[in-house]
Amino acid sequence: MNQENFSCKTSHTDLIDYLKLVLSERQHRNPRYSLRSFASTLQLSPSFVSKLLNRKRKLTSDTFEKVAMRLQMNPKLVYQFRSHYFSKLSNFNFEEETQINFNKNKKYQLIEEDQFQFISKWYHFAILELINLSSFKPNSSYIAAQLKITPFQAKEAFARLIRLGYVKISKSKNHQRVYLAENYSTIGSAIAKVAGRNQQKEFLDLAINAIEEVPYDQRSQTSMTMAIPIERIEEAKGLINEFRRNITEILQRPGEPDAVYQLSISFFPLTKL
Numbered sequence: 206m207n208q209e210n211f212s213c214k215t216s217h218t219d220l221i222d223y224l225k226l227v228l229s230e231r232q233h234r235n236p237r238y239s240l241r242s243f244a245s246t247l248q249l250s251p252s253f254v255s256k257l258l259n260r261k262r263k264l265t266s267d268t269f270e271k272v273a274m275r276l277q278m279n280p281k282l283v284y285q286f287r288s289h290y291f292s293k294l295s296n297f298n299f300e301e302e303t304q305i306n307f308n309k310n311k312k313y314q315l316i317e318e319d320q321f322q323f324i325s326k327w328y329h330f331a332i333l334e335l336i337n338l339s340s341f342k343p344n345s346s347y348i349a350a351q352l353k354i355t356p357f358q359a360k361e362a363f364a365r366l367i368r369l370g371y372v373k374i375s376k377s378k379n380h381q382r383v384y385l386a387e388n389y390s391t392i393g394s395a396i397a398k399v400a401g402r403n404q405q406k407e408f409l410d411l412a413i414n415a416i417e418e419v420p421y422d423q424r425s426q427t428s429m430t431m432a433i434p435i436e437r438i439e440e441a442k443g444l445i446n447e448f449r450r451n452i453t454e455i456l457q458r459p460g461e462p463d464a465v466y467q468l469s470i471s472f473f474p475l476t477k478l
Contacts, residue, residue: 220269220286225258227276233355234410247275264290277403279321323369325403327411327467328352329362333371334465336385343374343383351465408469430475445470 231238244254248271256262273283323329331352335341348359366372375382415424
C-alpha cells in the first residue's frame with residue numbers, strides 16, 4: 206500500500222481561507238450552491254462576501270460573531286480567529302470576551318477541534334466503514350474518488366482519524382496494515398449538540414443528492430405522513446431504534462462488504478406542538 210503522510214494539522218489560522226474552504230465544500234456537495242447562497246446563509250450581502258473572500262473588505266468583531274453563529278463554528282476556531290483578527294482592538298479582553306460568548310451561547314460545546322470535526326463531517330464515519338472493504342487503499346485519491354469528496358478533505362479526515370486513535374497503522378519492513386481501533390464507534394457523550402446537528406444536516410443533503418444521482422434499484426427512499434397521538438412518540442422512537450439494530454445485524458452478517466451505505470430515518474412533527 207502507498208501510505209501518504211497524514212500528519213498535517215487541521216487547525217485553520219486564516220479566517221478567509223476557512224470561509225473559502227466552507228464555500229468550496231458546499232459547492233462540491235451541491236454544484237448549484239452559489240456565492241449568493243453562501244451570502245444568504247451568512248445573512249450578508251453577496252457583494253460584501255465577494256469582497257471579503259477577495260480580501261478587499263474586513264470583518265468587524267460584531268460581523269464575525271454573526272458569521273460564527275451562522276456557520277455554527279467550532280469554538281476552537283472561534284478562539285483562534287478572534288485571537289488573530291481582534292486581539293489588538295483597544296479595550297478588548299479576548300479571554301474574558303470569548304468566555305462570555307461561550308456562556309451566552311449554549312450552542313457551543315467545549316470539545317476538542319478534532320473530535321468536533323469528526324462528529325460534524327459525515328465522511329469521517331464513511332471512511333471508517335470504507336476501511337472494511339478489501340479494495341481499500343489508504344491514500345487521499347482513492348478515498349476522495351470513493352466518497353466523492355475532495356482529496357484535501359480526504360487527507361485531512363484520514364489524518365484526523367489517526368490522531369484520534371480510531372484508525373491504526375502497523376508497519377513492517379515490506380508491509381503496512383490499516384485497521385480500526387476496537388472502540389472507534391464508542392463516542393457516546395462526546396457528541397456535542399452543534400456537531401451532531403451539523404452531521405445530520407450533511408446526511409440529509411446527501412439523501413437529497415441521492416434522489417437525483419443514484420439509480421432507484423440501488424436505494425430506498427420513502428416517506429409517510431400521518432396524524433398521531435403525541436403520547437405514542439416514545440413508543441415510535443423505541444421501534445425505530447429496534448429497527449436500526451435489527452437491520453444492522455442483517456446487513457453486517459459475515460460476508461465480504463463491497464460498498465458503504467448510509468441509513469437515515471427522519472421522524473418529526475409537521476404541525477406546531
